[in-house]
Structure formats: structure tokens, C-alpha cells
Amino acid sequence: MPTPSHPDDSSARLPRGGFRRRAALVRAVAAGVGALWLAGAAVSAQAADLLDEVKARGTLRIACEGTYPPFNFKDEKGELTGFDVEIAKALAAKMGLKPVFTTTEWSAILAGLQAGKYDVIVNQVAATDKRRETFDFSGPYVLSYPQLIVRANESRKLETPADLKGLKIGVGQGSNFAELAKGIAGAEVRTYPGAPEYLQDLATGRIDVAINDSLLIPYLRAKTRLPVKAGAPLGKPESNAIPFRKGSPQFKQAIDKALADLMADGTYAKISTKWFERDVSQPPAAR
Template sequence: MNWLKTIAAAALLQAGLFAGAQAGENLDAVKSAGVLRIGTEGTYAPFTFHDASGKLVGFDVEIGQAIAAKLGVKAEFVEGKWDGLIAGLDANRYDAVINQVGITEARKQKYDFSEPYIASKAVLIVKQGNDEIKGFTDLKGKTSAQSLSSNFGKIAEQNGAELVGTDGFDQSIQLVLTGRADATINDSLSFLDFKKHKPDAPVAVVAEQKDADYSGVIIRKGEPELLAAINKALTDIKADGTYQKISDTYFGQDVSK
């Protein structure tokens, strides 16, 4: 039966080589089809969601459209649930995922990332007029509204805060606004989105962590031409003002760093 194993091994090797060749040629395939297929959730405002008319919109959606335009093709969005979104690359459901996918070492083992296109930082938020909290260390002995299992909650605890449990950003902000919590540590992008919609809300960021978490466009490994083209597109949309315009629309400022 050894000959059967030999044939099977040869078939697997040939399939692997064929898949690798296909992957390397994917930029040509994208341009030939005239479409960049992009995986996204469609349920994650303000990044990818449906507006009142049902149209797919959002920061990530417009970034995807701008990248596709620089490649000379159209963006075609394929929606899916987060749990299986990245795995859809393996199944060739799309060419890339643009959905606030954080760049991590674990993910980089299996996939390739573009250069970062958005940055998120932990920020300390208080009600306007609160002069007692000016930095993270001032949380000692204060209450901080947090999702108890979040990294933000851990930061608050490490700085001596007493946690008030919440279900997420919106509830945390409300507790700060109503005085039931002294502060909240939360995501800078969520805060900017909140202030974009409620500019008069009397809350403010008084401190931010230096280290940021970055997200990038994620694609299959073995597609260096496509990766280079996406990176060039990102560089170009930042240089020509497209990125700034999209960023201003959703966050009111540049969120690339």
C-alpha cells in the first residue's frame, strides 16, 4: 500500500503548490474580476453597519471602498458573523477582511496584515468640572464604571479604583454623566463616536495611555503582490486627503495614530 501513500502525498504536494500559485496571483485575479471582495460584519457601528435606508456604511466600509478604488476595482462586501469572519479567508469567500481586526502576533502566524490603518487607545473619561481626576493614578479611592471582564476594568483596578459593573461603553458613560461613577476608562474610538453624535455631552478625556492597539486589513498568507498593493493604497489615501475626510466623517479627527 506504500504506492498509495506516495500517490496521496504527491497529490497533496501538487495541491499545495497550486494553492500557493493561486494565492500569489490573487492581485491579478482581483483586477481581472474588477472586484475586491471584502469580508465584514455589517453590524458594528460606526465601522460597518446599515443606515436607516438599509445601505451598508461605516468607517471600515469607506476605507475598503477607497482601497478598492486605488486598485482600480470596485469593493464588494460579503457580510458574516464575527466568529467566522476571519476563517472566511481560508474558504476563499473574500480577498480581505476589513472589520477592525486587531493586529496580534497570534493572527500574524496564520495571516498577513496591511500596515495599520486605525489606532485605539485606553482613555480616562470624567464629567466636565471634575478637578480631582486628572490622570490614571487619581483613580485611587474613586469609582470607575467598567465592563468587569474588560482590559479597561483591569487598568482601573490597577490604579486603585473601585469598579462599578456595566454592560459596555454606553452604560459606563451614563453612570459618569449622572454622577453614579467618578470616571470610566474606555476606548478612544468609542468616545470620539459618542462625542460626534452628542457633542454637548459634558464629559471629557483627561488622560490617555501611550500604547495604542492597531487594526489592519487582513489577507491570506502568500499574496505579497496584493498586500503591497493594499499598503500602497493606504499610503495614497492618506496622502491625498481621502483618509482624513473619512476619519473626520466618523470621528471628527485623524484616528490613524
């Protein structure tokens, strides 16, 4: 006679294979929960924006060379000053943040931004298509053009790229001016950490010409004793903007608004006129 099943024996109430189906169901539910958690984490990571980070920190970390007058340099008291420094401070104030500056050589400045050492670079960075592959940019805040710098006693006609064939050209390493110089057929391009080094070599005759921002020339003429002068412009006017790491649309919106506010309330024009005697957000006058 068969032994009757115990009333509490759950196995007696499950059809054959019930344990397997229940285990499979538990695994499926667990997998679903895991997938939802991972999806939620991915959404959270994607939603993270630099604006949230700088607001939580209360600071805007700003990089510049610190050796690039009149844009950014140290005055006789050793304090960081210049057009870019004043613009950066005004931008941070508009965003409700405290500016914190880091100075570094131009040759390393973009790599430092990509590594997260600072939030933005305010240092006359040309917003080229190549750089836009790696970084996002604010709207333009300066319009200028590349220009030759020559010794004060230079008598040769140096006006076109063809005129530079066989000459030694000094440029900043990793700069858009370096890219421009490398495209000049027959020229010898020498790269330097920054403007002070190649301008010194230009003054002493180690190189024939240099290429830099057109806005640098009036400052050199007025403020330094270097025996150099403005040469011919090269290329078209280009826009300089503020780069930051990709993927922060809220931060871009905030910094663009801060720039627009500076221009609307006259702050930008006041700073620009102080350093350049004109509004450099507008195209330079034809020469």
C-alpha cells in the same frame, strides 16, 4: 525427456524471483506517483492566496460593528456610514472589488474572521502582538490612544490608573481597552457588547468611567446628547490596522498598496478630515 518451454511463456524468460521484483517495482512507481501528487496538492494549497479568492469572487467581504460612531454606524436612513465604512469602500475600489458589509458585535467579530465569514475587519482593530499570533494585518491606517470617558459632572481627579482603584470601568468585550482595564489594580471591570451599552451605563451612573478610542470623544461631544466628556489619556498612541487570516502575502501586498494609494492621492486625507478635522494616520497632538 523434459518438455520444452513454450516460446511465449514469459516466465521462462524471467530469472527466479522476477515476478516479485516486477511487482515491487510497480508498487514503488505507484508510491512515487502518489507522493508526487500529494506534494503537488500541498504546494497548490500553500499557494492559495486570499487575493485570488476575492478577485475570482469580485467582492471584498468587510466586517464592522455598525454601532460604533463615528467609525461605522447607521444613519437616519438606516444606511451604513462612518469613517471606516468610507475607507473600506475606497480600499475595495482601489483593488477593483465591490465592498460587501457584514455587521456584528465586537465580541464576536474576530472569531467570525477566523471562521472565514468575511475577508477583513475595518473597525479600528489594534494590531497587538497577541492578535498578530492569529491574524495578519495591513499597515497602520489610524493612530490614536486609549482615553477615559467620564460623566459631564465628574469632579474627581481621574488621571492615572491608581486614581481608578475601587471604580467600575466599562469596556467592550474582547477589546484592547478591556485588556488595559484588567491591568488596573483594584478596579472592577465590566464588559459590554459595544460602546452604546457601556456609554449608556456611564451616563446613568451604573459605572464610573469608560475607556475607548480618543477619536470617539469629539464625536460624542458634538453629535450626541449623552452627558459625558473626555477624561485623561491612558497609555501610548497605538496603531489600528486591518486584520485578515494568515497565509496570504499577495493579499497583504495588495491591501497595503491600496492604502498607500489612498494616502498618496489625497482620498484618505479627505475622508479623515470629514470625520475628524485632521489626518488621523498621523500621531495625535500632545495633550
